[in-house]
Amino acid sequence: MSAGSPRHVPVLLREVLEQLAPRQGGIYVDATFGAGGYSRAILETSGTRVIGIDRDRTAIAGGFDLVEQAGGRLTLVEDRFSHLADISAAQGLESVDGVVMDVGVSSMQLDQAGRGFSFRLDGPLDMRMGSSGASAADVVARAGEAELANIIYLFGEERHSRGVARAIVAARKEAPITTTRALADIVARTVRSRPGDIHPATRTFQALRIFVNEELDELQEALEAAERVLKPGGRLVVVSFHSLEDRIVKNFFSERSKTGGGSRHLPEVAQIVPSFRLLTRRPLVADDGETAANPRARSAKLRAAIRTEAAAHPPQPLASWPRLAEVMRGG
Template identity: 65%
Template sequence: MKTGLGVGPADAAGGPTRHYPVMLREVLAHLAPKRDGHYVDGTFGAGGYSRAILEAADCRLMAFDRDPTAIAAGAALVQAFDGRLSLVEDRFSRLDIRTEDAGFAPLDGVVLDIGVSSMQLDQAERGFSFRRDGPLDMRMGNAERSAEELVATLDEVHLAHVIWSLGEERQSRAIARAIVKARAEAPITRTAQLAEIVSRVVRSKPGEVHPATRTFQALRIAVNEELSELAQALAAAERVLKPGGRLVVVTFHSLEDRIVKNFLASRVKAPSASRHLPQAEGPAPSFRLVAKGAIEPGPDEVAENPRSRSAKLRAAERTDQPAHEDGDLMGLLPAPSPQRSGRRR
């Protein structure tokens, strides 16, 4: 999953912006890079975290991005660090496979910064922004279906469910109805076109986010399978982190943070015991929390970079216990789409 430059859902429209690695000081403090360590930046983007990690310690880093433009732009950084940085064009859910195949695992740390990047938002041709008209694309890599395809092919029930479950949009049913009606008249192929359709249904007050923000967020997440990628990446990190290795994750909206929070809760909880009952069976804790609860950016950072305002950081350290089975990962995700005859919640 390409992600990570600190862009929250309220900024789905985007606007030309300077790149800021969000909560960089806190990320480094909790990752604690050390000499000769092996680290993964699962969301390379513009390389802000990667550069800071390599400058903080004489370590080695493997950075992932599913966006080929980000990988190409990182060539100068690879050269600058003289062999200590390697870039991998792949989904970060495969970080365990790729690091093991390269002989790079086990790892001393993994950092993930979840969200669409500033560069992607600023490129109208990528279709992430509705403030600058462009093709309705939203693909972070090259292999996924585009947002245009989803808007054209999903039936009204499933389209409403996507907008509701992934965008947390209360008016999802009305939006889906309007989209289906509009596409019957003409194909929906442009970001401005979709934004206008949504804006006729959803009204916003001055100071609130654009009416189409949550719909665009939902489509982007669906197109790139972002939530399932995140759940799989957390489990992949668990498998390749060595005892004492750190996992640091920065999220930008509630769906992402809920997945990270619930994943860590399931990994730090010991099997229950009672004086009156035998020891409950279950996997031993595979993580211990480094930060209690979520850490949020300070007011100075929010003032300098408003896109950081929704960020939350969670961090944990790997224990010496085996990784848990990942069969429970689906429980971290929103409910699957209902059947046509089903009732939407």
């Protein structure tokens, strides 16, 4: 589906626009362009300019019609959204008025069997959002049993991660695991489910996708990049779809919006100055009408904040979970 298709309505569009509040002549970064729904809506405000970023070449190609329609107000860049500050600088922009992120896999990617994201469609076990790097099949073939269990537990929150890892290692001794159906069948024989439960492979597929694309590290680095590039009064709006993502966004906004640090006992400790002011104390969620029309919206949570005049905070160390490069080189 091209970005110009009127059939694509992104999740929480009305709420995103309310929090982003695009203004005439403003400059915005759509950090996860996808099918271009947020960009299209922002461009409806006259004089706005949008920098659309996506690591998926298919998404960028699908947005060419919208670039033409926008008459020079939309620029598309194939890159990781964690690089959004550098991308903005390369476009000659010292600062922007707003950044919006829709985190995770897109419905377009899930619906393409050849991308290997979905256990419901048989295809190559790929799961890469970009066009380079190790695939999910590479990880399944290379990672040790303990590494696989750790990946599936941490990124999929799968209680049966050890059993799934054991089953994968046993199966790959018999034949390479190269398709989504093969992996889904292995997991389904290990994780028992009752009628009405999610598919038993759901959490394992989520874990591999997050791991292969380094999504949680990308998200933290993208939030920090947005902090650096937003001008005072600029707005950051983030839509996430599961607890791991939302926790990172929630913690980022909490850390960046709180005050404190100094005291009368330790006056030399610098007072922390908030770099953001919260616009949403609690996450916004989809109403019944939207969830009925788009079941994916059920798990969406929107958090937003407005940039203060304070300097950006120092980057935080990344979490100590497994990393793709370490697994692929054998530890």
